[in-house]
Amino acid sequence: MIEAAALTKFYGETRVVDRASLTLTTPGVTAIIGPNGAGKSTLLSMIARLLPIDEGRAFVDGLDVTRTKGADLARRISVLRQENGLLARLTVRDLIGFGRFPHSRGRLTAADHAKIDEALAFLELGPLAGRYLDELSGGQRQRAFVAMVLAQDTRAILLDEPLNNLDIRHAVSMMRLVRRAADELGKVVVVVLHDINFASAFADRVVAMRDGRIVADGPVEAVVTEAVIEAVFGLPVMVREIEGQRSCLFRR
Amino acid sequence: MAEIAGDRLPAAASRNEMRRPARSPRRTLALLALLALFCSALFMTLGAHGNWSFVLPFRAPKLAAMIVVGHAIALSTVVFQTLSGNRILTPSIMGFDTLYALIQTLIVFLAGTTFLAVSDPRLIFAAETVVMILFALGLYGSLLKGGARDLFRLLLVGVILGVLFRSLAGFLQRLIDPNAFVVLQDRLYASFNSIDTELLAIAFVAIGIVTLIFWRLLPLLDVLALGRDIATSLGVDPDRLTRVSLGLVAVLVSVSTALVGPVTFFGLLVASLAVALVGSRRHAETLAAASLIAVICLVGGQTILERVLGFDTALGIVIEFFGGVVFLAIVMRRGLT
Known part of the structure; x- marks a missing residue:
């Protein structure tokens, strides 16, 4: 599905x-974590062709x-990035309709409207x-953008810091939505x-x-360790x- | 997920009704079209005193020029605002039309007036437009490439470029001989009162073609208005679309500047009014409204000035005055955010 080499x-x-390689094949939620400036968003942007790739290659399907x-x-x-001016x-509804652009080129059909309604409901x-x-x-605006991405109806979805500026309640409901998108709709979400x-x-x-490199990659139990x-x-x-x-706590 | 439904603002339902535009864009557009027709009819017929065989052929080119120029300015401004991602910058503010004036001056300076006199005006116009497109792509293409996120930088560069082009043109105009200068001035500061009909015909064709191409690009421009990242995600290449559109904008500016000379704030005025009246949900609506408003302003304004107030050269000044006020109002209100 997604392959970064x-x-x-x-x-x-x-x-x-720095030479980041990543392969995603099955539906599910993959989280990229790391300190500020680790290159998380840059990696995502290159896979999503939002930034030119200097070396290496990325494949989708x-x-x-x-x-x-x-x-x-x-x-x-x-792909959805954090700031959308x-x-x-x-x-x-207009915004979600734009998610159908790759399929309808701007002329919404009845099938498109059905997809928009689905995304609205979801x-x-x-x-x-x-x-x-x-x-x-x-929080509502963030959900509207995610709905647009769902209406686009792609198997792979990349979200760049979707929890930015959300309080804990909205952050949790956003992540539950992401989880549902993977479980119920079979999406490959990063x-x-x-x-x-x-x-x-x-x-x-x-x-x-960390520092542009992927230093750990695996299930939660393997990566979220002290x-x-x-x-x-x-x-x-x-x-x-x-x-x-599993929870990670800092020391005073 | 009940908590999500719960975060709806309390007054949502009533505000929903309130904030909807009072009229649908279609009705507004129909009204604007009627008003534009009405203005045109008044312009053609008012004070004719039955001398139709004289009045109609005399006024028709003027009316046609105003419609062509109004449409060109409206179209180029709205599209340029989408390309630069804000509602403050216009081709004129970015120095587009002073660039065209510089190119004209350069041609007179390098080739001389005899060359202009013997050559086919269509050929000269085509050459000027091609040079204009190349310069516009070279200068503004690199500025807009990779997204025009820094509005201040763009505005500053635009203002400086405008002054630079004007000074260069002024400098060259002082070097050429007085006869050539008169020819040049005639070409640069043409008004609606001295329309070159041959140029008008070329302008009609050029604008017609550009409008048809933009017609096909409308859905893509709608997507680009969502920002570069979303446009890319939806499969629209922002850089390519920007290049193509910028080239077309250069044609429009060439046409309108060739016909009536530079107008700085008129485009901003009509684009702002259009967005206020029909919103910015679809380029088709915004562009149509901007075009009609431009025609109403030009034709209606000219009619009032000529027939009611009895003088006919100050329309540009009046429009620029109001355009300038609108520009200041937008900048003050939004603080360039």
């Missing part, structure tokens, strides 16, 4: 992503992302469908997360990055199992 990105002389037509990729992989003033945005985005709270505990609670697989987290973040932590949920 030795992806590298230079900013000047420094390698912000076997298609090289740098050579395949944008429209073909847009039916296979979708819209020039147009749109309603929630994110429980029905009552807000007619509202303009600038009238929504941050999420960049800052909070290790959200990764350990919701992800199937955790990829830890030794690995300390190595990745450079901070001694306590990892405890609390009611069956």
